[in-house]
Amino acid sequence: MIDFSLSRLWAILAKEMVQMRRDRITFAMMLGVPIMQLLLFGYAINTDPKRLPAAIVAVSQDRYTRAVVTALETTGYFRFEAQPSSLAEADLLIESGAVAFVVTLPADFGTRVERGDHPEILIEADATDPAAASGAIGTLGTVAQRALTREQGQEAEVEARQDKMLSVVVHRRYNPEGISQYNIVPGLLGVILQMTLVMMTGMALTRETERGTMENLLAMPATPMEIMLGKILPFLGVGGVQVVVVLTAAKILFGLPFLGSLTLLISAVLTFVLSLVLMGYFISTFARTQMQAMQLTFFFFLPSLMLSGFMFPFAGMPDWAQAIGECFPLTHFLRIVRAVMLKGAEMPAIAWEMAMLAVFILAYGGIALARFRRTLD
Amino acid sequence: MSVVAVEGLTKRFGDRTVVDDVSMTIEKGEIVGFLGPNGSGKTTTIRMICGLLTPDAGSGTVLGFDVLKDSREIKRRVGYMTQKFSFYEDLTIEENLDFVARLYELSPRRLYVDRTLDSLGLTSRRAQLAGTLSGGWKQRVALAACIMHEPDLLLLDEPTAGVDPKARREFWDEIHLLAAGGLTVLVSTHYMDEAERCHRINYISYGRLLACGTVDEVVAGAGLATFVARDAPPELVARIAGLPGVSQVAPFGTTLHVVGADLGLLTASLAALTAETGVAFTRGETSLEDVFIQFMSRAEDNMDGAAAKARAKP
Missing domain, CATH: 3.40.50.300 (P-loop containing nucleotide triphosphate hydrolases)
Structure with missing residues (x-):
């Protein structure tokens, strides 16, 4: 027997909204957190870091040495800050973390270049963080080579020789300038929504259990479906407001490209938000106290952050980790939001990911409803 | 029905x-x-x-x-x-009542809520x-x-x-x-x-x-007999409690209530005590409280100690 009443649903909705409005700090958090995180991460995170501190050990000051140093600086990756006079001193600098690179040129660098003697340049990189060093290292070989040939006036000749062998055309699509924010800000939208919505929905139901009001609520005619909808709908609204805030800020502050259809993006976001609030509700059927609900949220939050492809490239993870990653709505949402915003993807391209989100909705919602019935027993 | x-x-x-x-x-x-x-x-x-x-x-x-x-x-x-x-x-008093009225689908809701506030005398404090x-x-x-x-x-x-x-x-x-x-x-x-x-x-x-x-x-069904003594010296309490047939001794102000399940045994024990100490006992009315305390101590006797402890409130 389906027993559903709009007026009972409205009773719970109205109550939830009054409670939400009265809880000032939580309310402020719902809007403050997205803005804070967007500003923090949007401006702070750079996956292709530039102007890294470097030290140069060069005894001679001939024109070839200067040419190489200038060429390295103009790549934008290096900022020469120190000129240690000995290798030991240079070691100390890189060990303490004061510089990320030490470039060493032999004393007779200039002479050997002129003799055509293939001199060696040693570049030591602090590769404790492989990602930070990789961009800079990648540019080194060609940059130094080119600087020397130019300095010797053989540029054209060398280029012509290389052309004959092979030409590689690299086309950096969707984000040609390699701006990290284009990748991070849409991802942040997912992360922010996940963090605030799962936790708040999780706590909203547990609060009733913790304060003893659940017993009263269950003694009245409200059905589990009405209670669930009454609890999650306000958070759908909160999620909607957060989306508007983040997207507006993304456009104004970071000039994020917006290639895809807005309708498609919004329907994807709503689907994602629904899966999140249902997950929060699902958590709250396990937690007895608000503290437990929060702990469960974080237990879930960290792996989803790490394995979703927000922080590290998804394809680079081993298969088992990818399998776990597939179990988080965030993973699928990230693919959708990046595809729609940056690549202008249409529905066929994201249909699979949308279907996965729908599966999460059905699973979380179904389990939550099934578990809820038994809570007082 | x-x-x-x-x-x-x-x-x-x-x-x-x-x-x-x-x-x-x-x-x-x-x-x-x-x-x-x-x-x-x-x-x-x-x-x-x-x-x-x-x-x-x-x-x-x-x-x-x-x-x-x-x-x-x-x-x-x-x-x-x-x-x-x-x-x-x-939530305020009124919002709580509103919530309940909506859940039970009472109509017209305002009338129910106002009437309830009025009967409580809380109309002026509805927003508290x-x-x-x-x-x-x-x-x-x-x-x-x-x-x-x-x-x-x-x-x-x-x-x-x-x-x-x-x-x-x-x-x-x-x-x-x-x-x-x-x-x-x-x-x-x-x-x-x-x-x-x-x-x-x-x-x-x-x-x-x-x-x-x-x-x-x-009270009648419990089958308890109660005796009351006036101005009994307090040191007698411990002694009475040990007498055969006595299950409860409790001072109520200046009087002492003695309760037992076996009227004959209780009468005999107290008569002996009266003969010795001169404290007189008269038949009193068994109270509901006496009956409940009797129930509670009897239940404890029936229960194994550990099992009793395990039955703490869920």
């Missing part, structure tokens, strides 16, 4: 049987007291009657609906006031947060919210715990008024004076129903 007619209600949590084979009938317009020590299963029984918990065994009807199958119908027609104030402390009310007022608001939808059966779980005597008196006056209007009430309590204001009482201990009937019937 009886408002409540349940038989053999049993509830287990894990391997603990919290309510064991409880049967109960309550007629329309009756006020029935539900008594028993802490953790004896009163709350669990009430929750089963109002459909909040599903019994593991047993059957019966509440307001003519099957207690196992029709909990939704039962919830609609029952008012349940929980032991702890369980309305929303961060419920959490800021005193204990007595919280209890009154909770009761008003529970009866707003005009239920046929009212279940009250220790409604007057922590409420001052005047507020308690007024509370009970209201309950009697409601019962006179045809409402049936089941109320759990620890207070003897409240038990005496009920039409009938049920006594439950360790999940088992030990006695039921009017106060007089329960």
Whole structure:
């Protein structure tokens, strides 16, 4: 027997909204957190870091040495800050973390270049963080080579020789300038929504259990479906407001490209938000106290952050980790939001990911409803 | 037809049987007291009657609906006031009442809410947060919210715990008024004076129903004899407690109550004591409290100590 009443649903909705409005700090958090995180991460995170501190050990000051140093600086990756006079001193600098690179040129660098003697340049990189060093290292070989040939006036000749062998055309699509924010800000939208919505929905139901009001609520005619909808709908609204805030800020502050259809993006976001609030509700059927609900949220939050492809490239993870990653709505949402915003993807391209989100909705919602019935027993 | 007619209600949590084979009938317009020590299963029984918990065994009807199958119908027609104030402390009095009125789909809602506020005398304080009310007022608001939808059966779980005597008196006056209007009430309590204001009482201990009937019937059924001594020296108390046939000795002001289950044995013991000390004992009236203390100590005797401890309230 389906027993559903709009007026009972409205009773719970109205109550939830009054409670939400009265809880000032939580309310402020719902809007403050997205803005804070967007500003923090949007401006702070750079996956292709530039102007890294470097030290140069060069005894001679001939024109070839200067040419190489200038060429390295103009790549934008290096900022020469120190000129240690000995290798030991240079070691100390890189060990303490004061510089990320030490470039060493032999004393007779200039002479050997002129003799055509293939001199060696040693570049030591602090590769404790492989990602930070990789961009800079990648540019080194060609940059130094080119600087020397130019300095010797053989540029054209060398280029012509290389052309004959092979030409590689690299086309950096969707984000040609390699701006990290284009990748991070849409991802942040997912992360922010996940963090605030799962936790708040999780706590909203547990609060009733913790304060003893659940017993009263269950003694009245409200059905589990009405209670669930009454609890999650306000958070759908909160999620909607957060989306508007983040997207507006993304456009104004970071000039994020917006290639895809807005309708498609919004329907994807709503689907994602629904899966999140249902997950929060699902958590709250396990937690007895608000503290437990929060702990469960974080237990879930960290792996989803790490394995979703927000922080590290998804394809680079081993298969088992990818399998776990597939179990988080965030993973699928990230693919959708990046595809729609940056690549202008249409529905066929994201249909699979949308279907996965729908599966999460059905699973979380179904389990939550099934578990809820038994809570007082 | 009886408002409540349940038989053999049993509830287990894990391997603990919290309510064991409880049967109960309550007629329309009756006020029935539900008594028993802490953790004896009163709350669990009430929750089963109002459909909040599903019994593991047993059957019966509440307001003519099957207690196992029709909990939704039962919830609609029952008012349940929980032991702890369980309305929303961060909502105002009016918002709480509004919430309840909407949930029961009362129409016109404004009329119900205004009438309730008016009867509480809280119309001017309608915008006050419920959490800021005193204990007595919280209890009154909770009761008003529970009866707003005009239920046929009212279940009250220790409604007057922590409420001052005047507020308690007024509370009970209201309950009697409601019962006179045809409402049936089941109320759990620890207070003897409240038990005496009920039409009938049920006594439950360790999940088992030990006695039921009017106060007089329960007292008579316990078969206890009571003797009273005036101005007995306090040092006699310990001695009397050790006499054969004595099960309780309790000072009440300047008098001493001595209770025993075996009238002959008790009379003989006290006569011997009178001969020795000159303290005179006269037959007194056994009180409900004497009976309950007798029940409680008897139940403890029957229980193995460890098992008794395991039956702490869920």
